[in-house]
Amino acid sequence: MKISVERGVLLKAVGQAQSVVERRNTIPILANVLIEAEGDTVSFRATDLDIEVVDKAAAQVERPGATTVSATTLHEIVRKLPDGALVTLADDGTAGRLTVEAGRSNFSLATLPKEDFPVMASSEYESNFTAAAPVLRRLFDKSKFAISTEETRYYLNGVYMHVAESEGATVLRCVATDGHRLARIDADLPQNAENLPGVIVPRKAVAELRKLLDDDEMQIAVSVSETKVRFATPEITLTSKVIDGTFPDYTRVIPQGNSRKLEVDASEFAKAVDRVATVSSERSRAVKLALDEDRLVLSVNAPDSGAAEEELAVAYSDERLEIGFNAKYLLEIAGQVDRENAVFMFNSAQDPTLMREGNDQSAVYVVMPMRV
Template structure:
């Protein structure tokens, strides 16, 4: 195998590959990237047995072939090469070495046989459809903060990606919850997605997909089966197993009878929460919201550290209410608001609170209160 490739193209492909690779693994081949050169393309394939990413890059291929080499080492070398360098890569099968040359730099890296590299079996997908990158990015970006990190409730360790009945008919929906807060985000249903089974996309996969969705003009081919999900652009294909579990009935926890309405400037609110939370102990981080006509007082009382209070002018016309929340949860939810105003719907100090952006119901958030 012998080919030459632009440093920038190599870096992009190898950085995608090395982020999938598990740093701590007991199977040496899983630390490697499979490099396959053929025609005018080179593909870089990496896997941790749950996710597989294949990045296809244009290159000048002199001799077709394939081998595997440490993904992290190749990434570090490429990262440190000068901008604009032309990188020449060849393998010496007799010595079991991969030769990387750029300018006056010369590296010889240990390889492992390509035959040992595990390739994820392709499955039959029950739904295949295309979606615009910004629509998918919004679904995952706005919901991922609520993914649970608790391993015992493994079925909450991802985003539930499914079709649901929205206010305007059937929608493509992403939901994540950890039991304390919940995010539900809708977008219009793409053609061909009607038969899509509901799947739980793992946290790590959600992070990796994000890299495919950077380009606003990109159209992503999505394929879904009961056990796998695949996202593909012409250059990159990311295939992942989905979490084998049943996502709970989240509709039950979304309050529908909350009538007390607070409207507040989202960024102003987030900054105020952040300021008053500075004095609270990390452990509880509870912020009290005291609501009265058109005024909100945020306060924190941490006996060991001190107290803080800040008043905001808001739109609120209901009876007085005092309610407490975890400051981190409030900040994360407020940071999802793209418009100016966040609308909070309360019931009582012990009931879940609903938050949305203005009158837009395509993204709603639920947060459980805390005793303060």
């Protein structure tokens, strides 16, 4: 194999691949990227056995072929090469070495046989549809903060993507929860997505998917089966196993009868929470909200470190209410608001609180209160 690729193109392709590779591997081949050159393209394939990413790039292919080399080492070399350099990758197919040349730089890297590289078995996908990158970006970006990190509740370690009914319309919905907070985001159902089986997309796959969604003009081909999910652009294909578990009935957690309404400038609210939380104890990070007629007082009282209080002008006309929250959860939820106003709906100091962005019903957040 012998190919020449522009440094910037190579860096992007190898960077996408090496981010999937686990740092500590018991199987040496999993630390490698599979390079396959044919025609006028080269593909870089990496996997951790749960996720596989394939990135295709344009290249001058002098000799077609395939080999595997350390993903991290190749990425570091390409990263340190000068901008605009033409990089040549070559192996003679026998010596177990890949040479990397650019200008006066020359590297020789150990390779492993391409036959040993595990390629994820292709799946029969039950649902195939196309969605615009901004739609998927919104669904996953606004829900992923609520993914649980508790390994024992593995079925909460991802975003539940499924088809749901909302106010008489069928929508594509993403939900994540860790038991303390919940995010439920809806988008118009893409064409041909009606038969989508509900799947839990793992946390790592959600993070890798984000890299495919930066181009607002891009259309993403989505394929889903009971065991796998695949997101593809013309250059990159990301395939992931889905979490084998049942996502809990989240609808029971979303409060329906909360009637006390608080409307507040989302950005001002987030900044105020952040300021008063500075003195809260690291363990609880508790902040108290005291609500009265058009007035919100945020306060923290931490015996070990001090106290803080800040008042905000808000729209609130119900009876007085005092309720406590984890400051981190409040900040993460307030950080999802794209519109000017955040609307909180309360019931009592013990019940879950619902939050949405203005009058938009397509993004709903729930946060559990805590004693303060």
